[in-house]
Amino acid sequence: MASASASSAGIPPSVFTLPHTAQLEALYTIIRDKDTSRGDFLFYSDRIIRLLVEEGLNHLPVLPKTVQTPTGATYEGVGFEGKICGVSILRAGEAMEAGLREVCRSVRIGKILIQRDEETAQAKLFYSKLPPDIEKRYVLLLDPMLATGGSAIKAVEVLKEHGVPEERIIFVNLIASPEGLKNFCTKYPTTKVITGWIDEGLNEKAYIIPGLGDFGERRSQLS
Numbered sequence: 001m002a003s004a005s006a007s008s009a010g011i012p013p014s015v016f017t018l019p020h021t022a023q024l025e026a027l028y029t030i031i032r033d034k035d036t037s038r039g040d041f042l043f044y045s046d047r048i049i050r051l052l053v054e055e056g057l058n059h060l061p062v063l064p065k066t067v068q069t070p071t072g073a074t075y076e077g078v079g080f081e082g083k084i085c086g087v088s089i090l091r092a093g094e095a096m097e098a099g100l101r102e103v104c105r106s107v108r109i110g111k112i113l114i115q116r117d118e119e120t121a122q123a124k125l126f127y128s129k130l131p132p133d134i135e136k137r138y139v140l141l142l143d144p145m146l147a148t149g150g151s152a153i154k155a156v157e158v159l160k161e162h163g164v165p166e167e168r169i170i171f172v173n174l175i176a177s178p179e180g181l182k183n184f185c186t187k188y189p190t191t192k193v194i195t196g197w198i199d200e201g202l203n204e205k206a207y208i209i210p211g212l213g214d215f216g217e218r219r220s221q222l223s
Ligand code: URA
Pocket: 092, 145, 147, 206, 207, 208, 209, 211, 212, 213, 214, 215, 216
């Protein structure tokens, strides 16, 4: 099923949500439930990540490609236009790497660590390791929760400094806040955002409401 552009709901046209089927809503209900065990949280959040990665790949450009089939016939199909890579925003984004590897064989994956600078309260780059030819690739930027948008905005800034045009970045997340989407899309209107669900907003601690709590903690908790 095709993804929906969320523009009709006052959300920027570069934002695409997964189709809100009953199945998807059931998956989100499991991962949002505070009583869901760690094992189930891992399993069901991985299922959603897989759907999101597949949807992200739907937005990559293709070119006509003709092949010969074993029957001797000609098939006029398409092939991806360029190479891709993933970049996860540490630490939570690392949880999305396996989902990308499942669908893209031998995909290169870079990492960016961004944290809040306690003095300036701004998002600050602490570490990055990116594929050396990243400027030639389409980049799937991975971070599960788009809250204020500060980390994602900084991550795109870093990618741009490494030569990646913003229209070649596809930002993939599980849950987005309207505030985060607005901040991110105002800054980078040509970067596509693929999200599973747009929630109501942020609380005073910048957690997404209703959200699912702390994504990293939910995946690592002992229960
Ligand atoms: N990060 C999380 O893990 N959860 C939120 O609600 C916001 C940011």
